[in-house]
Amino acid sequence: MHHAALWMLGALAVLAIAYRYYSAFLAAKVLCLDAGFRTPAHEFNDGHNFHPTNRWVLFGHHFAAITGAGPLIGPVLAAQFGFYPGFLWILFGVVLAGAVHDFVVLVASTRRKGKSLAEIARDELGPTLGTVTAVAILFIIVIALAGLGNVVVGALAESAWGVFTVSSSIPIALAMGIYIYKVRGGTTRGIREASLFGVVLLFAALILGKTVGDSSFAEHLKFSKTALTLGMGAYGFIASVLPVWLLLCPRDYLSSYLKIGTILLLVFGVIIVNPPIQMPGVTQWASGGGPILKGPLFPFVFITIACGAISGFHALVGSGTTPKMVNQETDCRAIGYGAMLMEGLVGITALIAACVMPPEDYVTINTDPKIAVVASSASQNEGLARSRAELEAAGVQFNEHDRGLLGLAPGASVGSLDGKKVPASKVLALSNPALAALGYHVDPTAPRATTLDDTDFARLGLHVKELPGLSQSAGEVVAARTGGGVSLAVGMARVFSGLPGMATLLSYWYHFAIMFEALFILTTIDTGTRIGRFLMQEFLGRLRPELGVRSESGKQNMAGGILATLIIVGGWTYFILTGTITTLWPMFGVANQLLACCALAVGTTILLRDAKRRVYALVTALPLVFVATTTITAGVQSIFTLYLPMTSNPATATNGYINVSVTTLLLVCVVMIIGGSALRWLSVIRTPRRQELIAAE
Numbered sequence: 001m002h003h004a005a006l007w008m009l010g011a012l013a014v015l016a017i018a019y020r021y022y023s024a025f026l027a028a029k030v031l032c033l034d035a036g037f038r039t040p041a042h043e044f045n046d047g048h049n050f051h052p053t054n055r056w057v058l059f060g061h062h063f064a065a066i067t068g069a070g071p072l073i074g075p076v077l078a079a080q081f082g083f084y085p086g087f088l089w090i091l092f093g094v095v096l097a098g099a100v101h102d103f104v105v106l107v108a109s110t111r112r113k114g115k116s117l118a119e120i121a122r123d124e125l126g127p128t129l130g131t132v133t134a135v136a137i138l139f140i141i142v143i144a145l146a147g148l149g150n151v152v153v154g155a156l157a158e159s160a161w162g163v164f165t166v167s168s169s170i171p172i173a174l175a176m177g178i179y180i181y182k183v184r185g186g187t188t189r190g191i192r193e194a195s196l197f198g199v200v201l202l203f204a205a206l207i208l209g210k211t212v213g214d215s216s217f218a219e220h221l222k223f224s225k226t227a228l229t230l231g232m233g234a235y236g237f238i239a240s241v242l243p244v245w246l247l248l249c250p251r252d253y254l255s256s257y258l259k260i261g262t263i264l265l266l267v268f269g270v271i272i273v274n275p276p277i278q279m280p281g282v283t284q285w286a287s288g289g290g291p292i293l294k295g296p297l298f299p300f301v302f303i304t305i306a307c308g309a310i311s312g313f314h315a316l317v318g319s320g321t322t323p324k325m326v327n328q329e330t331d332c333r334a335i336g337y338g339a340m341l342m343e344g345l346v347g348i349t350a351l352i353a354a355c356v357m358p359p360e361d362y363v364t365i366n367t368d369p370k371i372a373v374v375a376s377s378a379s380q381n382e383g384l385a386r387s388r389a390e391l392e393a394a395g396v397q398f399n400e401h402d403r404g405l406l407g408l409a410p411g412a413s414v415g416s417l418d419g420k421k422v423p424a425s426k427v428l429a430l431s432n433p434a435l436a437a438l439g440y441h442v443d444p445t446a447p448r449a450t451t452l453d454d455t456d457f458a459r460l461g462l463h464v465k466e467l468p469g470l471s472q473s474a475g476e477v478v479a480a481r482t483g484g485g486v487s488l489a490v491g492m493a494r495v496f497s498g499l500p501g502m503a504t505l506l507s508y509w510y511h512f513a514i515m516f517e518a519l520f521i522l523t524t525i526d527t528g529t530r531i532g533r534f535l536m537q538e539f540l541g542r543l544r545p546e547l548g549v550r551s552e553s554g555k556q557n558m559a560g561g562i563l564a565t566l567i568i569v570g571g572w573t574y575f576i577l578t579g580t581i582t583t584l585w586p587m588f589g590v591a592n593q594l595l596a597c598c599a600l601a602v603g604t605t606i607l608l609r610d611a612k613r614r615v616y617a618l619v620t621a622l623p624l625v626f627v628a629t630t631t632i633t634a635g636v637q638s639i640f641t642l643y644l645p646m647t648s649n650p651a652t653a654t655n656g657y658i659n660v661s662v663t664t665l666l667l668v669c670v671v672m673i674i675g676g677s678a679l680r681w682l683s684v685i686r687t688p689r690r691q692e693l694i695a696a697e
Contacts, residue, residue, distance in 0.1 A: 065527035
């Protein structure tokens with residue numbers, strides 16, 4: 001395999017050419033942007049949801065909102081198929097499909113008073129398909145937020161340093177919002193001052209996080225996945241009902257600085273360090289049966305990389321918060337097409353970061369195999385304890401947390417664990433005194449088991465190459481941390497620490513990467529929840545007008561907004577609590593790409609009718625054909641190979657039936673939308689255009 005710098009430089013060249021020429025063609029010829037058009041931000045300016053916003057501030061909000069876990073985690077998980085498939089799909093997918101999708105939806109919503117995709121579909125395709133679209137979108141957004149939220153929960157679980165740093169970004173953003181809009185009146189000077197203030201405080205929180213993480217107070221910041229999920233739900237609810245200028249915009253603007261700066265630094269690091277791509281071009285798992293994703297390369301690589309190439313979730317942002325803040329229509333080119341290209345770059349850097357680590361370490365980080373508590377011939381002499389006698393002797397060092405991890409009931413004998421298996425993640429979370437008593441190479445007084453060596457991992461049956469050294473340098477246990485977030489952080493830290501003078505700072509770079517990922521995801525959580533609230537409130541408004549988005553006087557209906565937010569938050573919280581990355585990510589990928597199909601179908605309808613030349617509709621129609629084919633195929637395969645088998649296990653039967661039902665409903669809805677759109681296209685094509693009638697006369 002080649003070194004990474006060559007691939008990075010090639011990708012940058014393709015993205016630059018695409019923005020310079022293809023987006024200019026779309027703006028001038030296909031969409032005909034008009035700087036004099038009065039945008040919804042000016043027409044309905046209420047200082048709450050509709051608010052004219054500086055182009056670059058809005059770019060920051062939009063980029064932060066669309067760039068969640070998808071372009072970070074999807075490429076990392078898809079790396080199991082090899083480097084080539086993911087790289088080619090991201091690069092050409094974002095140029096020809098994803099950025100076009102985002103650009104067209106944003107312009108369409110801006111020209112339609114900031115209407116949501118569901119409302120636009122209702123206008124373009126009729127009330128029946130509009131309602132079908134609304135139902136599909138509601139389910140899709142809940143699943144999408146669950147898939148994204150599951151990643152941040154996995155990355156922050158039991159990490160005091162990460163929790164402290166990420167939590168600190170919230171009061172920092174609140175202070176920025178108040179300073180920009182209340183103290184400085186939204187001026188450019190206020191934006192610059194608050195930005196400098198926010199970035200400095202954010203990095204101070206990162207540095208202080210190590211001190212907090214190593215202190216006795218850290219125990220109060222080590223939360224379980226359940227606690228983090230519930231806390232994230234509370235945050236999503238509060239962020240969704242606050243005015244956009246108070247938390248959403250400044251937080252996303254602050255996050256965008258970190259995101260763009262980090263990506264540019266990572267691009268620079270890849271070019272300077274030029275690490276070798278250690279993942280094969282195409283792996284042995286291309287035909288299926290991989291350690292993380294069980295499906296084959298086709299079609300699963302196209303739903304695993306659910307963002308970075310094309311993402312239906314962006315249609316919710318492009319027809320949700322962003323069009324309500326566009327100052328001039330011509331800003332849509334940079335915000336719509338440009339921000340998506342930047343996300344594509346995020347996906348490429350994430351893929352490279354994952355592929356520069358040894359495949360053995362990649363698999364060990366991203367899988368959580370069951371490990372025998374006591375080694376035996378049946379377990380190939382691999383296990384936590386070498387014998388029952390060793391386990392019982394070490395049992396005196398087990399604290400209540402250790403016993404809980406191993407599944408021991410109060411008063412139960414440690415010896416009763418003989419013959420049982422526990423996940424590797426729980427074994428590696430045991431206290432150091434317990435592991436030391438079992439003969440592992442750890443310091444009994446240290447807070448984490450970061451000094452395990454190759455022989456220790458071999459005892460557990462885990463195959464590693466450079467992982468022990470990386471874990472010790474990062475100051476965290478990184479093995480069996482599924483979800484993709486930790487492996488991405490390790491890959492990023494490897495690149496950053498390879499820069500001149502950075503070799504001893506790998507632990508800071510690792511936790512910086514964790515914060516970087518968490519901010520990506522949380523900005524999508526708050527924006528996505530707000531968008532879901534808009535959509536749900538529109539739906540509730542049809543049932544009960546007093547619960548709609550706006551009252552007859554034009555005021556925001558807070559009661560309906562609160563109810564709608566509770567429904568959305570409750571939905572995605574449930575899926576996080578009951579799902580895993582293996583079940584949630586494929587469902588998220590299918591749902592996300594099916595939503596892209598809906599948006600592309602609506603966009604094709606609009607272009608067939610409104611574009612100067614009907615042939616311009618091919619810019620959305622061709623991506624629609626490809627994305628629909630791959631996604632529907634993946635959806636059907638997921639039902640039969642992943643979700644239906646869950647129904648045969650009593651412990652997972654309920655979740656299996658729910659997953660089958662939701663995925664089937666989404667597939668049916670999207671097939672109806674595409675079929676109805678095709679009929680609409682035929683009607684539009686058969687109807688002579690106004691200029692054609694004039695020419696005929």
